[in-house]
Amino acid sequence: MSSIERRFSLHVPSSTENLAMIRDFVSAVGLQAGLVEREVYNLELAVDEACANVIEHAYGPDVVKEVTVRATFDDERIEIDVIDTGMGFDPGAIDQKGLQQLVAERRSGGLGMRMMKALMDEVHYQIVPGEKNELRMVKMLRKGDRLSPPQ
Amino acid sequence: MSSIERRFSLHVPSSTENLAMIRDFVSAVGLQAGLVEREVYNLELAVDEACANVIEHAYGPDVVKEVTVRATFDDERIEIDVIDTGMGFDPGAIDQKGLQQLVAERRSGGLGMRMMKALMDEVHYQIVPGEKNELRMVKMLRKGDRLSPPQ
Amino acid sequence: MLLLWEKIPLNQEMASLANIFVVSRTLHDGIPVLALDGFLDAHTAPNFESAIQQEVDGGNLRIIANCDKLTYISSAGLGVFMSFIEEIRERGGDIKICSVQPKVMQVFEILGFPALFDIVTGVSDAIGKFQESNQER
Amino acid sequence: MLLLWEKIPLNQEMASLANIFVVSRTLHDGIPVLALDGFLDAHTAPNFESAIQQEVDGGNLRIIANCDKLTYISSAGLGVFMSFIEEIRERGGDIKICSVQPKVMQVFEILGFPALFDIVTGVSDAIGKFQESNQER
Ligand SMILES: Nc1ncnc2c1ncn2[C@@H]1O[C@H](COP(=O)(O)OP(=O)(O)O)[C@@H](O)[C@H]1O
Numbered sequence: 131m132s133s134i135e136r137r138f139s140l141h142v143p144s145s146t147e148n149l150a151m152i153r154d155f156v157s158a159v160g161l162q163a164g165l166v167e168r169e170v171y172n173l174e175l176a177v178d179e180a181c182a183n184v185i186e187h188a189y190g191p192d193v194v195k196e197v198t199v200r201a202t203f204d205d206e207r208i209e210i211d212v213i214d215t216g217m218g219f220d221p222g223a224i225d226q227k228g229l230q231q232l233v234a235e236r237r238s239g240g241l242g243m244r245m246m247k248a249l250m251d252e253v254h255y256q257i258v259p260g261e262k263n264e265l266r267m268v269k270m271l272r273k274g275d276r277l278s279p280p281q
Numbered sequence: 282m283s284s285i286e287r288r289f290s291l292h293v294p295s296s297t298e299n300l301a302m303i304r305d306f307v308s309a310v311g312l313q314a315g316l317v318e319r320e321v322y323n324l325e326l327a328v329d330e331a332c333a334n335v336i337e338h339a340y341g342p343d344v345v346k347e348v349t350v351r352a353t354f355d356d357e358r359i360e361i362d363v364i365d366t367g368m369g370f371d372p373g374a375i376d377q378k379g380l381q382q383l384v385a386e387r388r389s390g391g392l393g394m395r396m397m398k399a400l401m402d403e404v405h406y407q408i409v410p411g412e413k414n415e416l417r418m419v420k421m422l423r424k425g426d427r428l429s430p431p432q
Numbered sequence: 433m434l435l436l437w438e439k440i441p442l443n444q445e446m447a448s449l450a451n452i453f454v455v456s457r458t459l460h461d462g463i464p465v466l467a468l469d470g471f472l473d474a475h476t477a478p479n480f481e482s483a484i485q486q487e488v489d490g491g492n493l494r495i496i497a498n499c500d501k502l503t504y505i506s507s508a509g510l511g512v513f514m515s516f517i518e519e520i521r522e523r524g525g526d527i528k529i530c531s532v533q534p535k536v537m538q539v540f541e542i543l544g545f546p547a548l549f550d551i552v553t554g555v556s557d558a559i560g561k562f563q564e565s566n567q568e569r
Numbered sequence: 570m571l572l573l574w575e576k577i578p579l580n581q582e583m584a585s586l587a588n589i590f591v592v593s594r595t596l597h598d599g600i601p602v603l604a605l606d607g608f609l610d611a612h613t614a615p616n617f618e619s620a621i622q623q624e625v626d627g628g629n630l631r632i633i634a635n636c637d638k639l640t641y642i643s644s645a646g647l648g649v650f651m652s653f654i655e656e657i658r659e660r661g662g663d664i665k666i667c668s669v670q671p672k673v674m675q676v677f678e679i680l681g682f683p684a685l686f687d688i689v690t691g692v693s694d695a696i697g698k699f700q701e702s703n704q705e706r
């Protein structure tokens with residue numbers, strides 16, 4: 131990363147109750163990075179999805195476990211890492227079913243990873259089961275977008 | 282600490298710009314601990330004072346340095362640690378001047394530590410210069426206060 | 433003066449952090465309208481789920497979700513619509529979604545909901561949709 | 570639809586996080602009234618400091634601080650009052666503080682400000698205080 135880099139991090143118990151706090155944290159960092167409201171909203175949503183996955187899948191309902199959100203930005207990009215120390219999983223093996231199929235199967239889940247990928251410029255996992263599972267999401271700060279209309 | 286303990290922490294660059302974020306963090310933890318609005322407000326204020334001191338005195342205007350706020354609560358108490366890795370100081374040697382004297386000297390500071398002590402049940406420092414200076418503040422959760430009128 | 437304190441309503445800051453979500457129910461032309469207010473995420477989705485479950489259990493299979501005051505939705509909230517719709521349609525009902533704010537609409541669109549759900553402008557349009565399908569039968 | 574976005578005002582959540590503080594100036598009976606709005610902390614205190622400095626530089630030594638919309642103050646904000654008051658009084662002026670919300674008043678009280686400052690109910694009371702001291706002279 132170039133220019134002055136700013137680093138923030140938040141650690142909270144693994145509970146859906148803390149998703150609001152995580153979104154407020156991400157929102158504050160996003161505003162400081164110079165994002166406009168729509169961009170902040172989408173960043174909150176992507177991080178919410180990632181953290182909800184940790185809370186639901188990495189640990190189960192074990193509130194003693196922790197979710198870590200790390201945020202770093204400079205003039206060019208904002209990077210968010212969502213970290214758990216749970217059992218991990220193989221992201222490549224996750225079957226990305228279409229909405230129609232999920233509906234037919236009466237599923238209530240299966241949309242989170244798609245949402246993150248739609249909202250962020252980069253999404254990748256680094257999995258070390260039981261030690262450290264890190265999901266890195268990157269959003270480029272295309273400052274030009276705010277001066278000229280989007281293409 | 283007894284009962285289920287919940288731990289939270291926040292790390293932000295050492296800049297007054299981040300005081301609002303710190304207050305929002307403290308407010309969210311305080312609400313989850315069951316504090317009422319007045320108590321949340323006072324907790325935010327005490328932590329704001331502690332962090333403003335770190336930002337102003339521990340590092341000077343070096344934004345690369347970090348302020349850490351750790352919050353832990355159970356049924357009985359909420360504990361906040363504010364941590365810096367700056368030069369440290371001798372809290373016992375700080376001359377607590379009266380308001381009248383500060384006004385006569387046209388000072389704009391010198392009130393922060395008094396505020397923390399007035400708002401919290403315990404305030405103590407553990408100083409290891411250049412390594413880790415930790416300010417611990419404790420507020421007892423006198424849940425009874427909310428049922429019966431204050432004495 | 434301090435005694436007055438407990439009566440002062442939560443300030444803006446706290447209201448936002450409290451992650452408020454409320455479902456309230458009214459009837460329009462006999463059709464239940466569930467008004468969603470606030471933040472619908474993995475924490476609050478179970479509230480919405482049980483509100484829909486209650487309608488289904490009571491045999492009310494024509495449901496309107498009024499999203500007028502819904503300011504936030506994550507995939508956990510979308511999952512509630514997704515998991516009920518098949519059963520409800522099989523039994524001759526539907527969930528019509530109305531009055532969606534642009535920022536929430538964007539989320540519906542990202543996941544392709546407009547192709548599977550009737551998303552309309554207002555409550556009266558949603559009622560209209562149900563009346564149309566009445567005549568078709 | 571996405572193009573509309575930039576025009577939507579900041580939502581509640583963001584407004585709170587943005588740590589907004591605004592000083593606006595009006596004249597009442599020739600006396601400058603500085604209305605403080607929002608959060609006065611170590612980050613925003615310099616704005617308030619320069620607003621008072623401007624009055625002093627312009628020879629306006631009778632100043633009213635209207636705290637009607639001041640929702641938060643830390644010792645950095647109190648420090649601004651503290652650092653100017655001696656000079657202003659020596660030169661025959663004063664800072665009167667009015668319309669303080671209970672939660673902010675509590676902070677003034679903790680540090681003993683009511684003994685050193687005139688803190689009154691409304692702007693007209695503050696003007697009255699200045700008129701009283703006119704007559705005394
Ligand atoms: N942090 C994680 N730890 C373990 N498993 C995970 C994690 N994140 C995602 N997964 C797995 O990936 C699957 C797909 O996730 P997602 O697309 O978000 O849908 P959903 O969470 O709604 O099932 C999950 O069902 C889960 O099996």
Ligand SMILES: Nc1ncnc2c1ncn2[C@@H]1O[C@H](COP(=O)(O)OP(=O)(O)O)[C@@H](O)[C@H]1O
Nearest residue numbers: 334335338339369370375390391392393394395
């Ligand atoms: N974290 C810290 N690191 C170094 N010095 C500190 C720290 N906190 C407080 N101090 C010292 O203690 C003094 C008194 O602090 P305080 O009562 O808050 O008043 P103020 O910060 O307005 O001067 C400060 O002026 C500073 O010298």
